[in-house]
């Protein structure tokens with residue numbers, strides 16, 4: 121059984137950051153993001169898989185969009201016409217998506233949920249439960265069917281896993297509990313960074329976002345190919361991102377002339393030449409204003425067709441915010457009651473805003489939005505006259 125697994129395509133994502141900084145780059149990223157589904161289907165056809173699994177957040181928003189829907193069906197048809205089955209679940213972003221609104225998804229496309237949690241595709245039995253609300257803070261694992269004895273069992277789950285402290289849990293559960301459930305392979309989604317966990321003949325894989333959208337979604341996005349059913353699973357990542365974000369250090373200590381800076385930046389920017397890279401330079405050892413450094417950096421990579429400078433930042437962390445007040449705000453922002461109130465506010469703003477903007481206020485962005493807000497407030501405080 122050859123299975124290709126992906127999640128978190130976030131089709132229709134607004135990509136506001138790239139577009140707001142540079143229109144050309146925004147347009148290039150839009151092309152890369154719009155084309156990722158077609159590239160995933162290409163990879164599945166190339167690898168001659170038996171099935172493709174989408175573990176949630178195929179769409180960035182659950183607001184109906186007939187164009188995105190048409191693109192999805194067009195691409196999935198390429199799979200089903202080649203005899204490749206498709207298994208999907210809903211994630212938190214597309215939890216409320218009415219997949220039947222523009223007609224049935226089509227034969228060979230299986231949307232698993234509580235009313236129909238399992239499908240037997242011959243080579244393997246697939247199990248999946250989707251999100252039915254934008255947020256679930258309890259584990260779905262106890263509700264997953266038991267593995268079918270003597271068969272290859274694959275589970276699709278959208279989950280924040282154990283979560284890291286400070287992040288909201290989304291259908292949380294531990295990797296150890298997943299691996300103990302008895303399935304051969306867990307096709308996970310939600311966390312945008314790739315990770316795989318293997319325990320003997322069992323595996324749980326978070327495939328990561330296939331096309332990163334900003335500097336925090338760094339590295340070249342991929343899908344995961346798994347050979348299941350004969351011994352230990354064989355698993356490998358297949359890159360599908362046309363563009364990759366990367367943060368690279370740039371040490372300019374002792375480099376004081378223009379040519380030296382150009383050469384140092386070109387050395388820092390060197391890398392794999394088979395895909396477009398958007399670099400964020402983290403500068404140390406130079407007092408030049410960032411605007412000057414940005415200009416030099418853009419000139420340095422002008423002849424490197426697959427490299428762009430996404431941003432230039434100093435390595436040094438910003439000065440500590442003033443004392444007790446900043447600490448109290450940070451503590452308050454980490455409480456459940458603050459997060460609940462913030463989630464409510466986000467929901468109200470989402471309802472009031474046009475769709476393109478509303479999607480940027482997703483619950484998943486809460487932590488980032490809170491951090492952004494705290495940083496802004498602390499910055500203003502740090503500039504204030506102490507008198």
Ligand SMILES: [Mn+2]
Nearest residue numbers: 177211212310
């Ligand atoms: Mn998600």
